[in-house]
Amino acid sequence: MLTCKDFLRELSDYLDESIDTQVRARLEEHITACPNCWVIADTTRKTVQIYKGMDPYPVPQDVQDRLMAALERKIAAKKNQSGESSS
Amino acid sequence: MAVTSQPTLDEAALVEQSRQGDTEAYGQLVRRYQNKIFRLAQHITQNREDAEDVLQETFLKAYEHLDQFQGNSKFYTWVVRIAVNQALMKLRRRKNDKSVSLDETIDTGEDTIVREIAAWDEDPEQRLSREEIGGILDTAVQSLEAPYRSVFVLRDIEELSTEETAEALGLSVPAVKSRLLRARLQLREKLTRQFKRKGDDAFAYL
Numbered sequence: 080m081l082t083c084k085d086f087l088r089e090l091s092d093y094l095d096e097s098i099d100t101q102v103r104a105r106l107e108e109h110i111t112a113c114p115n116c117w118v119i120a121d122t123t124r125k126t127v128q129i130y131k132g133m134d135p136y137p138v139p140q141d142v143q144d145r146l147m148a149a150l151e152r153k154i155a156a157k158k159n160q161s162g163e164s165s166s
Numbered sequence: 167m168a169v170t171s172q173p174t175l176d177e178a179a180l181v182e183q184s185r186q187g188d189t190e191a192y193g194q195l196v197r198r199y200q201n202k203i204f205r206l207a208q209h210i211t212q213n214r215e216d217a218e219d220v221l222q223e224t225f226l227k228a229y230e231h232l233d234q235f236q237g238n239s240k241f242y243t244w245v246v247r248i249a250v251n252q253a254l255m256k257l258r259r260r261k262n263d264k265s266v267s268l269d270e271t272i273d274t275g276e277d278t279i280v281r282e283i284a285a286w287d288e289d290p291e292q293r294l295s296r297e298e299i300g301g302i303l304d305t306a307v308q309s310l311e312a313p314y315r316s317v318f319v320l321r322d323i324e325e326l327s328t329e330e331t332a333e334a335l336g337l338s339v340p341a342v343k344s345r346l347l348r349a350r351l352q353l354r355e356k357l358t359r360q361f362k363r364k365g366d367d368a369f370a371y372l
Contacts, residue, residue, distance in 0.1 A: 087280065087347075087351070088347075090347060090350075090351075091343060091346050091347040091350060092343070094350075095328075097328075115283050118283050118284065118285055119280060119283060119354070121285065121286075122284075122285070122286055122354050122357070122358055123350050123351065123354045125286055125357075125361075126350060126353050126354040126357050127322050127350060129290075129299070129303065129357070130303060130307075130318075130322050130323050130353075131322060131323070131325065133205075133300065133303060133323065135201035135202050135204070135205045136201060136204050136205045136208060137201055138200045138201055138204045138221065142204075142218050142221065143200070145218075145222065146196065146200070146221060146222050146225060147193065147196075149222055149226060150189070150192065150193070150196065150225060150226065150229065151189060153226050153229055153230065154187060154189050154192070154229065157187065157229075157230070158187050
């Protein structure tokens, strides 16, 4: 039987489903018998899920405008450079 | 070669057109990923002004080095790698502190903390507004130390693979895995304090 510590060590891979079926079976056997580890696994899964559902921060318009202006300058400079080197 | 001007051009075509100096094509790539890059930059630098700089520097640098983009990874992953480097540089400069080093030696991966063991409310969104939940999530991530925060942000917020995260941060795969576990457990701990079901914290200490 796995200890709680063994279980915790494998928790991330267990949640990511990146472990082989034998280890998985042993972990599942452990959480069926251990309510604490069951709660930890469940709340860790929810932690990961709630962050995955977060919206990206919209870039404010003024920041976007500055970025585009800087890019246009850069692109123009690059064009000039390659124009000079090819002529 | 037929050139279509559909708004949903595939990424490889946009990259190729950008290489040839098509501002509009590169603008499309920027618009596609800027929100995610901005979020990542804010999470890593923890500073709005730095995040704005990182956003700009990232897309300028990416444009400048487009020729080096091989096309065997996704454009987004490649840009993330640039953004992470820029963000870590800012963080180091601002904090002037060795604790932001991502060296592998600081990590033992053993002392995973579990104190709060309680089931959560079925749906925290019934009790808390979206903004309140967003605030709780941000505060919790910000409280992580940089090595854990960076791994968590890339793996669980930006949803890069373990291998992509390792590559972006210059870490080994086992280091990414052990930091991710620590980060997740620390966040679980913090969120449990906020989201636990009332009267449901009577479980024994592990």
